[in-house]
Amino acid sequence: MVGCVRIEGVNTIALSLLSLVGLAASVLAAEAKKPVEKPAAGMERVTFGGGCFWCLEAVFQRLKGVEKVVSGYAGGHVAKPTYKQVCTGETGHAEVVQIVFNPAQLPLEKLLEVFWAAHDPTTLNRQGGDVGTQYRSVIYFETPAQKAAAEASKAAAQKDFSAPIVTEITVLDRFYAAEDYHQNYYNLNAGANPYCSVVIRPKLQKLLQKGLIKDQ
Numbered sequence: 001m002v003g004c005v006r007i008e009g010v011n012t013i014a015l016s017l018l019s020l021v022g023l024a025a026s027v028l029a030a031e032a033k034k035p036v037e038k039p040a041a042g043m044e045r046v047t048f049g050g051g052c053f054w055c056l057e058a059v060f061q062r063l064k065g066v067e068k069v070v071s072g073y074a075g076g077h078v079a080k081p082t083y084k085q086v087c088t089g090e091t092g093h094a095e096v097v098q099i100v101f102n103p104a105q106l107p108l109e110k111l112l113e114v115f116w117a118a119h120d121p122t123t124l125n126r127q128g129g130d131v132g133t134q135y136r137s138v139i140y141f142e143t144p145a146q147k148a149a150a151e152a153s154k155a156a157a158q159k160d161f162s163a164p165i166v167t168e169i170t171v172l173d174r175f176y177a178a179e180d181y182h183q184n185y186y187n188l189n190a191g192a193n194p195y196c197s198v199v200i201r202p203k204l205q206k207l208l209q210k211g212l213i214k215d216q
Helices: 002-033 053-060 083-087 108-118 144-160 185-189 194-209
Strands: 044-050 066-074 094-101 137-141 168-171 175-177
Touching: 044 053, 044 108, 053 066, 053 094, 053 108, 053 185, 053 194, 094 108, 094 137, 094 175, 108 144, 108 194, 137 144, 144 168, 185 194
Parallel strands: 137 168
Antiparallel strands: 044 094, 044 137, 066 094, 066 175
């Protein structure tokens, strides 16, 4: 009898654990199916990946017509990933920036022009010393018009590169904002983190000289 009681107890615990696992899976599935919230009326939104999101954030913050830039994660299979998880390359996410902009002031085509100039879209899963699938070059579109514009821009940009462009163009499923300390990173840490002065500042200066961005 004692042995039977123990077995029943173990079975009960096992069933409870399975129920909890099933519940967690259901929550994650529901999270993944939640519709992407739309930007405010008159505004448009697009999401870019091209290496470290600190770099792209600093670039697109310096464009007139950009209302908001949020660093985050997209394209993966884990709900609400952390930076530590994304850095392993096992969640499938890319480091990205989500850009809300006014198309009346700043056409998507101009944003794409800056995107191609702000990174090397010919290196697969790599930007300089940053290596891994989380650093892949990718455009996440939200409308058929954005998809068409991205594909046309990619074809036109190819003439500026000797190697084939490997940038992915895919629909946005879910975007997760990165931790607070990643937001507005360059503006807050330009004098404190050597990465800002060695990697980001030269990139900004190059784009400034080309007239693609404005000083802030």
